[in-house]
Amino acid sequence: MSSPASVITCKAAVAWGAGQPLVIEEVEVSPPQPQEIRIKVVATSLCGSDVAAWESQNIFPRVFGHEAAGIVESVGEGVTEFKEGDHVLTLFTGECKMCRHCTSNKSNICQVLGLERNGVMHSDRKTRFSIRGNPVYHYLGVSSFSEYTVVHWGCAAKVSPTAPLEKICILSCGAATGLGASWNVANVSKGSNVAIFGLGTVGLSVAQGAKLRGASRVIGVDINPEKGEKAKDFGVNVYLNPKDYDEPIHEYSGHQEDDRWGC
Known part of the structure; x- marks a missing residue:
């Protein structure tokens, strides 16, 4: 004792x-x-x-x-x-x-x-x-x-x-929140497209969850290019920087030639 x-x-x-x-x-x-x-x-x-x-x-x-x-x-x-x-x-x-x-x-x-x-x-x-x-x-x-x-x-x-x-x-907290948002709340389905605004701890964890659920395209949106590059390791295969576009990023139609890493 x-x-x-x-x-x-x-x-x-x-x-x-x-x-x-x-x-x-x-x-x-x-x-x-x-x-x-x-x-x-x-x-x-x-x-x-x-x-x-x-x-x-x-x-x-x-x-x-x-x-x-x-x-x-x-x-x-x-x-x-x-x-x-x-x-x-x-x-x-x-x-x-x-x-x-x-x-x-x-x-x-x-x-x-x-x-x-x-x-x-x-x-x-x-x-x-x-x-x-x-x-x-x-x-x-x-x-x-x-x-x-x-x-x-x-x-x-x-x-x-x-x-x-x-x-x-x-x-x-951070990683569990993002993973849970993708896995439980959004319930990402196989083959779906997922857009993530903000590639901090939560956003990157959302990307991991989406990848584990079989999402075909995971789009990461962030104004920091360094985060966009790092996001590749977490399952993001398309990176968009709002500063690169004249139109609001949520209105951007998305062209294959603009994909940062392809799909």
Whole structure:
């Protein structure tokens, strides 16, 4: 039996107000409560959702971040799915695996661990972060811009210990969002044509999903030529730069001679 977990003092990037620069602060991270795990964050990436919330929301001070990979440092009471040392990805939309949505094949917006908007944990509506006894609020129940964080066990997924954590952190949101959009939402069919506007993480993942579903033509639209070139590796076989055309790109009829790489 391991000894009970204690408060950890570590560094975190804290947002003190909307649009204000993040400040590296020493924060206290409480032990995981029942049904929670505490994670040592190894790598985290930046999502547009973090930026949008940082610019506009009014819950501060706050630790943002939700795309992360790390190692379980300790587990709370009742947690059987994880143990200390497990490698995990964080999930900002958790799954309790028991509610009507989790057991349905129509939705994954868990009724228990759905999107958190109030800066507190799902279970007891309190925070696990503090600075000198004052609460620091969470973001989407993850808050990965910290060396350690606490999440509900349903907001994490176990991964192979051989997977490079510094690379797979992006799978927890951006890549999964794009792949799911292509595979589940659009339900791309074999032989179809797919147009993707924006070739960032999500867009490239949409391209991968479309390719896996058998799309015959995957058109990538972006004003950055470097992204257009990189997109070839993700399944895009036609690249269009809106700056190259006088007409709005969505009205462009598309001629074979203008295809950047053919079909």
